Amino acid sequence: MTESRRSALIGPVLVLATLVSSIISSFGAPLIPTVARDFHEPLSTAQWSLTVALLVGAASSPVLGRLGDGPRRRATMLGGLAVVTAGGVAAALAGDVEMLIVGRGLQGVGLGLAPLAMAIARDELPRASVPPMIALLSVSSAAGLGAGYPISGLIAEAWGLAGAYWFGAIVSGFALICVAAVVPSSAGRGGPHRLDWVGTVLLALALVTTLVAVAEGTQWGWGTPAIIGLLAAGAVLFAAWTVQQLHAGNPLVQLRLLRHPSVLSGDVCAMVLGAAMYMVLSGVTEFVQSPRSGGFGFSASAVVAGLVLIPLSFFMLSSSRALPTLVPRVGVRMVLTLGCLVAALGCGFFAAFHDALWQAFVMTGLLGVGLGTTFAAIPGLIAQAVPAGETGSAMGFYQVVRFTGYSTGSALTATILAAHVTDNDQPTADGYTTVLWISAAICVAAAALAWFLHARLTPPQRLPANEIRLPKQTDDLPSRAAPSPANPRRHS
Structure with a gap:
């Protein structure tokens, strides 16, 4: 493969690698009722098939991000994809829920690949391509749920749970081959050598x-x-x-980077919004699959439950592409605040109106608009506030707080539903509406944090001369600028 062709393929391959995390996540929420039924376990136990993957993703993100700042970047991504593939095989062959949870835990390593991909994008792509690529990588892992959920549901319906997990193993194995063929080695570059x-x-x-x-x-x-x-x-x-x-x-994580206003406000908002997002994903996909005989729900299949999330995927991607237009006009602070409020509107809408299936589609569409703008804006804020050599670590910590929010939201959903059950241990309609109202309240709290925390922390601190900032405007991006004589840039 020629060098020019390899360079042209780096961006698509990075997106593919981050989409693996979407595939991993897609085997969570829509399949929880199926896991509970196949393994004869309550929903609260089956919920761990989602929570454990998010938990491992939160723990692995800073490790992969830190390794991505050094000479082992390519090897780390290859190793992570290999573990994900092995986890898919283990989950497919699982004979009990405990082994399934182990396999899902191994798959959760894939959720930490985004920091690596962002570090590679910043170092390998042309300067004008870096900001849109970082935004795309940030939202692609979440937006891919809209496609991954119905696909996994369709496969599980046709070939069972094992078929869905075999599909995940094949996808991650394909991503492994693509990364091996396209992503260049970072051997010999500076960075931390000891984890x-x-x-x-x-x-x-x-x-x-x-x-x-x-x-x-x-x-x-x-x-x-x-x-x-x-x-x-x-x-x-x-x-x-x-x-x-x-x-x-x-x-493992440079916590002192939190002194930068953009880093602190971005990380706090990411954690809070992550919790709200997974409360909605878990609650809605289970709600639409609930039998109508219980007085609520739509008796939908896992495929239909996945299709409900198509608007989430579409509007997350489309709204993220509008970010370069929105930020210069209204400012990042307003973009984050309005995005949180739109997400809250979506949660509140379905909490109040859930008598027809189309209302679930409207809710996920509104959620996609809100989360698409916020999750696309936050990584750019963080990346422009940290040294180039700390991009992987900063993005790793961003993933930690986001996946901690995801895990917390998933666990809170199980807790709330377990507290609202019928005599036969099935969640009630009040349990699901409670999940949605709490999600809406969390999004409103995130809007307040985005507005007031950002205001209290401005004006931003000036970076030292050897710290490379990523401007908001694509045209001015100096991520590959020549190093100054006094402070030569250390490649990450």
Whole structure:
């Protein structure tokens, strides 16, 4: 393959690699009722087939992002895709729900590939192509759900759960081959050579203990010693991780980057919106599959439940493409705030009106418009505020907070539905509407955070001379600018 052809294919291959995370996620929400039925488990247990993938994605994102800032970038992406492929095989061959959850956990590594892809895009693509590509990579993993959900539902309906997971293994294997053929090696480039294993373990333990407590609080009882102990342990572990990261010579995540207004406000909004997004995805896909005999729901198949999310995918992609026009006119602060409010409107609409299936399509369309603008804008804000050599780490932490929000939203949905059940342990209509109203309230809170937090933190701090900023305007992007004599740029 010639060098020019290889360079032209880098962008599409990076999008393909991030779409793997959409495929992984697509085996979550729509298939939860199928997992519960096939393995004879309650919905709260089946929910872990989604939550565990998001949890592993949150823990793996900073690791993959940090490795993406060094000379092992290509090898890291290849290794991640190999683990995802192995997880798909394990899930397809699973004979019980425990093995299925293990396989889904391995697949969750794919959710951490976006930071790697963004770091590669910033370093390998022409300067004018970087901002739109980073925005596209940010939304593609979420927007791909609209296509991935009906496809996975259709495959599961025709060939069962195993067929859906075999499909995921094939897709990730194909992405592995494409990355191996197209993405250039980063060997010899600067960057951290030693991974912060202490920080990695502390973060993973903190996430696991906290999310297990959130997911099992209703089942075990919120006042039980086990739940209280897990929540306390999670708080202590997060505090220890923060202190360790601030004092480590080569930390997993440069927490000091949060001093930049755009980084802090973007990360906070991403976590809050991520929780709301997965509360809606889990709640709505289960709601439309609920039998009408229960007094609500539409007795829909997994395929129809997936089709409900097509507007989410379409409007996330289309609204993200409008970002270069919106930002110069109204400003990033207004874009983030309005996006959050539109998402809240969608959640509130379906909470109030859910008697017809078309109302679910309207809701996901509104959600797509709101999330498309916000999730496209946040990575650009972060990338322009951090040094070029910290792009992978910063995007990794962005993925951590976003997937922490995803995991929290998934776990909260299971908790709320478990607290609103009938005599035969099936969720009630009140349980689903509670999920939607809470999601709407979370989006409103995110809008307030985007508006007031950004205002309190401006004007932004000036970066040191050796830190490369990505301007908002595509035409001015200097991501591949020549290094200054005094501070030569260190390739990531």
